[in-house]
Amino acid sequence: xxxxxxxxxxxxxxxxxxxxxxxxxxxxxxxxxxxxxxxxxxxxxxxxxxxxxxxxxxxxxxxxxxxxxxxxxxxxxxxxxxxxxxxxxxxxxxxxxxxxxxxxxxxxxxxxxxxxxxxxxxxxxxxxxxxxxxxxxxxxxxxxxxxxxxxxxxxxxxxxxxxxxxxxxxxxxxxxxxxxxxxxxxxxxxxxxxxxxxxxxxxxxxxxxxxxxxxxxxxxxxxxxxxxxxxxxxxxxxxxxxxxxxxxxxxxxxxxxxxxxxxxxxxxxxxxxxxxxxxxxxxxxxxxxxxxxxxxxxxxxxxxxxxxxxxxxxxxxxxxxxxxxxxxxxxxxxxxxxxxxxxxxxxxxxxxxxxxxxxxxxxxxxxxxxxxxxxxxxxxxxxxxxxxxxxxxxxxxxxxxxxxxxxxxxxxxxxxxxxxxxxxxxxxxxxxxxxxxxxxxxxxxxxxxxxxxxxxxxxxxxxxxxxxxxxxxxxxxxxxxxxxxxxxxxxxxxxxxxxxxxxxxxxxxxxxxxxxxxxxxxxxxxxxxxxxxxxxxxxxxxxxxxxxxxxxxxxxxxxxxxxxxxxxxxxxxxxxxxxxxxxxxxxxxxxxxxxxxxxxxxxxxxxxxxxxxxxxxxxxxxxxxxxxxxxxxxxxxxxxxxxxxxxxxxxxxxxxxxxxxxxxxxxxxxxxxxxxxxxxxxxxxxxxxxxxxxxxxxxxxxxxxxxxxxxxxxxxxxxxxxxxxxx
Numbered sequence: 001x002x003x004x005x006x007x008x009x010x011x012x013x014x015x016x017x018x019x020x021x022x023x024x025x026x027x028x029x030x031x032x033x034x035x036x037x038x039x040x041x042x043x044x045x046x047x048x049x050x051x052x053x054x055x056x057x058x059x060x061x062x063x064x065x066x067x068x069x070x071x072x073x074x075x076x077x078x079x080x081x082x083x084x085x086x087x088x089x090x091x092x093x094x095x096x097x098x099x100x101x102x103x104x105x106x107x108x109x110x111x112x113x114x115x116x117x118x119x120x121x122x123x124x125x126x127x128x129x130x131x132x133x134x135x136x137x138x139x140x141x142x143x144x145x146x147x148x149x150x151x152x153x154x155x156x157x158x159x160x161x162x163x164x165x166x167x168x169x170x171x172x173x174x175x176x177x178x179x180x181x182x183x184x185x186x187x188x189x190x191x192x193x194x195x196x197x198x199x200x201x202x203x204x205x206x207x208x209x210x211x212x213x214x215x216x217x218x219x220x221x222x223x224x225x226x227x228x229x230x231x232x233x234x235x236x237x238x239x240x241x242x243x244x245x246x247x248x249x250x251x252x253x254x255x256x257x258x259x260x261x262x263x264x265x266x267x268x269x270x271x272x273x274x275x276x277x278x279x280x281x282x283x284x285x286x287x288x289x290x291x292x293x294x295x296x297x298x299x300x301x302x303x304x305x306x307x308x309x310x311x312x313x314x315x316x317x318x319x320x321x322x323x324x325x326x327x328x329x330x331x332x333x334x335x336x337x338x339x340x341x342x343x344x345x346x347x348x349x350x351x352x353x354x355x356x357x358x359x360x361x362x363x364x365x366x367x368x369x370x371x372x373x374x375x376x377x378x379x380x381x382x383x384x385x386x387x388x389x390x391x392x393x394x395x396x397x398x399x400x401x402x403x404x405x406x407x408x409x410x411x412x413x414x415x416x417x418x419x420x421x422x423x424x425x426x427x428x429x430x431x432x433x434x435x436x437x438x439x440x441x442x443x444x445x446x447x448x449x450x451x452x453x454x455x456x457x458x459x460x461x462x463x464x465x466x467x468x469x470x471x472x473x474x475x476x477x478x479x480x481x482x483x484x485x486x487x488x489x490x491x492x493x494x495x496x497x498x499x500x501x502x503x504x505x506x507x508x509x510x511x512x513x514x515x516x517x518x519x520x521x522x523x524x525x526x527x528x529x530x531x532x533x534x535x536x537x538x539x540x541x542x543x544x545x546x547x548x549x550x551x552x553x554x555x556x557x558x559x560x561x562x563x564x565x566x567x568x569x570x571x572x573x574x575x576x577x578x579x580x581x582x583x584x585x586x587x588x589x590x591x592x593x594x595x596x597x598x599x600x601x602x603x604x605x606x607x608x609x610x611x612x613x614x615x616x617x618x619x620x621x622x623x624x625x626x627x628x629x630x631x632x633x634x635x636x637x638x639x640x641x642x643x644x645x646x647x648x649x650x651x652x653x654x655x656x657x658x659x660x661x662x663x664x665x666x667x668x669x670x671x672x673x674x675x676x677x678x679x680x681x682x683x684x685x686x687x688x689x690x691x692x693x694x695x696x697x698x699x700x701x702x703x704x705x706x707x708x709x710x711x712x713x714x715x716x717x718x719x720x721x722x723x724x725x726x727x
Contacts (some may be wrong), residue, residue, distance in 0.1 A: 009140050013343075018059065022112045023067060024046075024076065027077070027078045030086070033093060037127045038126065040112050040193050041193060042110065043074045043075075044062075044073055044109055044145055045107070046075070046077050046078065046105060047100070048079060048104055049101060053164035061141075062077065072190040073142070078096070083096040095108070108129055108131050109129070109130040109144065109148055111130060113125035113126060113128070121561060129505065129509055131478070131506065133474065152196065153177075154201065154202045154203070155202070159213065165200070172198065173200070173229050173259070174200045174227070175225065175226070175228070176203065176217075176226045178214060178225075179224075180222050181205070181223075187202065187204075188201070190247075191247075199259070206222055223245060225250065227240075227256075229257060234258065236238075257642070299346040300345050300346070302357075303357070306345070312372075313343060314343060317341075317373055318372045319370070319371055319372075320346075320361065320369070320372065321344070322358060322366065322367065323348060323368075324350075327367055328389060330392055330396055331367075334393060335395040337397065339513070340514045341358045349366065354662035360507075363386060369387040369396070370387075371386070371387070385399075406445050408459045408460060413466060416462070420432040424498055427494050428606075429524050430483065430485065434470070435478055436463070438459045469693050474505075474507065476507075481517060482508065483505070483508070483520075483521070487504045506524070534587075535598060535599050537585075537601075538600045539668060541598070544664070549627045553623055556648070557622070558599035559599075559602075559612070559614065560580075560599055561620055563678075564576045582644070583597070585641055586641065590645070614634065622634070622639060622644050624648075624651050625661075629658075631664070632658065632659055633656040633658050634659075
């Protein structure tokens with residue numbers, strides 16, 4: 001059963017909230033939230049209204065949190081009445097809408113971005129919102145916020161690591177915390193952020209293995225903080241901190257070691273007024289420039305290769321603009337309206353060769369906009385949805401709303417609990433969409449059909465939910481998106497039964513745009529961190545040891561046939577390309593598991609086929625190999641996504657049949673040379689390709705007959721053994 005506990009209201013009545021608190025900052029303007037979203041620190045924002053009695057009662061709770069977490073978590077108070085006085089803030093800040101006002105007070109944590117710039121989009125990254133849901137107390141709010149503090153502290157386990165730590169960044173002094181706690185202290189993590197790039201922080205966890213480090217620093221009592229001041233010759237003077245282990249005394253100690261070439265954090269809010277104004281003007285200009293960049297979408301130039309390899313294979317809907325001289329009147333407006341929700345391609349017809357591609361696109365007049373739905377290659381090729389020059393944006397939009405199918409799982413109050421329980425038990429991430437309109441929102445429909453979410457996410461939709469359900473999920477307004485997920489500290493817990501305290505809910509509070517919602521969805525899946533990494537190819541013993549031996553984890557090995565590199569799978573991909581595509585998809589879905597994913601050209605490195613008892617006719621194949629246990633199991637069935645996923649799931653549920661094996665070795669070879677020699681030998685044998693295919697079929701039939709005969713013999717041996725045992 002899912003449990004949702006409303007924010008507790010407590011403490012005494014207070015009229016003017018945070019009027020006398022120097023620890024709580026006010027965030028009542030758009031610029032204030034820009035600072036929060038860009039901050040390196042975790043921020044707690046308390047949303048309230050002056051006319052809300054519950055808000056007044058809980059004010060002292062927030063003041064207590066601000067006092068306890070000084071220097072660790074930034075605490076803000078946001079007066080929604082003030083926000084709503086500014087029209088610009090109302091339009092751009094969703095936190096104080098009319099629906100939200102009915103559910104005040106609310107507490108939201110903002111987690112700093114993992115890096116300042118998105119490496120793919122090159123845009124500035126902003127903080128992630130986490131709405132607090134639970135029984136509110138100073139301790140629970142502090143613990144909830146701690147997990148979002150970035151950790152730049154370096155863990156030191158050996159004397160060698162200590163020397164490396166001392167030698168790094170010679171211009172910076174160092175601070176080391178000796179402690180019994182296995183998890184890094186929130187105070188130390190926050191202190192590191194205050195003095196980032198001015199002091200380097202490390203920690204030593206006291207264990208029998210690190211006793212030599214404690215002895216070197218003569219540490220007798222824990223916790224103990226030691227400062228290392230560089231003498232200028234790569235040697236350090238050691239200074240033991242002997243004050244109270246509180247934020248302010250420690251900060252004073254660290255400040256004495258800090259480099260002077262960076263403005264201290266405590267001075268940021270003491271900038272002169274003119275400097276602050278210049279900063280605001282620059283920020284405003286940067287925002288305008290970023291908005292202009294974000295609004296510009298450049299369509300991909302279409303040709304035959306792009307059509308086959310990109311457009312027809314993507315699982316995202318797309319528009320194709322085909323024209324000769326005059327573009328379609330609604331083309332630019334279409335891009336501006338849908339933005340990143342769809343992909344965009346452009347094709348200007350100039351030559352006779354271009355006319356041939358136009359025929360394949362089934363365009364009969366110019367200019368036209370062709371719409372490609374979500375689906376497989378065959379479905380997209382069969383699509384004939386085109387908008388001729390007479391179509392306006394309104395007419396296009398009306399048709400698009402009808403064309404994109406609703407593949408979400410429609411639920412009601414009777415099926416809600418059963419569906420949620422089942423999906424959470426299966427460790428799915430459940431996305432729940434509440435709406436009151438005629439159909440599910442277009443953006444949500446598109447996202448629910450992306451292949452990257454297949455098998456991991458379940459997209460549900462709930463139309464006209466009762467007030468009871470709305471209150472249960474704390475939905476402030478509709479449409480709304482919330483995620484139900486299972487939160488565990490150790491992945492091994494996922495194999496056990498679901499516990500009530502593991503089931504969590506997160507409400508999406510941002511703008512309902514494609515990128516915003518997608519970023520929110522992706523934040524719940526650890527495998528997204530490696531989603532762009534390809535499966536590693538293994539071609540020598542050194543690579544095999546690195547990925548399958550040294551890591552002491554389960555190693556999934558795809559055994560492929562390199563001779564398939566030139567054999568067609570369909571009109572677009574070769575068999576080899578298709579198999580790699582399946583593997584990448586498998587890794588993206590199952591990559592968060594503690595395992596390595598690799599592939600080997602087994603038709604070249606056929607020494608592995610003998611080890612795994614696989615014939616070359618059974619390629620491609622898939623095996624799970626454990627170097628620590630000296631066992632393996634192999635896939636029985638087709639080499640496709642569904643079969644391999646089930647095979648992997650069985651491994652983690654302990655349902656696989658393992659076979660003992662000695663250590664495996666792979667010989668480095670020139671595979672292209674081997675394939676060329678085989679081809680020459682085949683040609684010299686006088687067999688045509690057709691003859692070879694017939695021969696392969698005959699050999700395959702013989703192999704299957706032999707296999708059946710071996711099974712019968714084994715059965716006979718088992719019966720014979722059983723009869724002897726009965727005696």
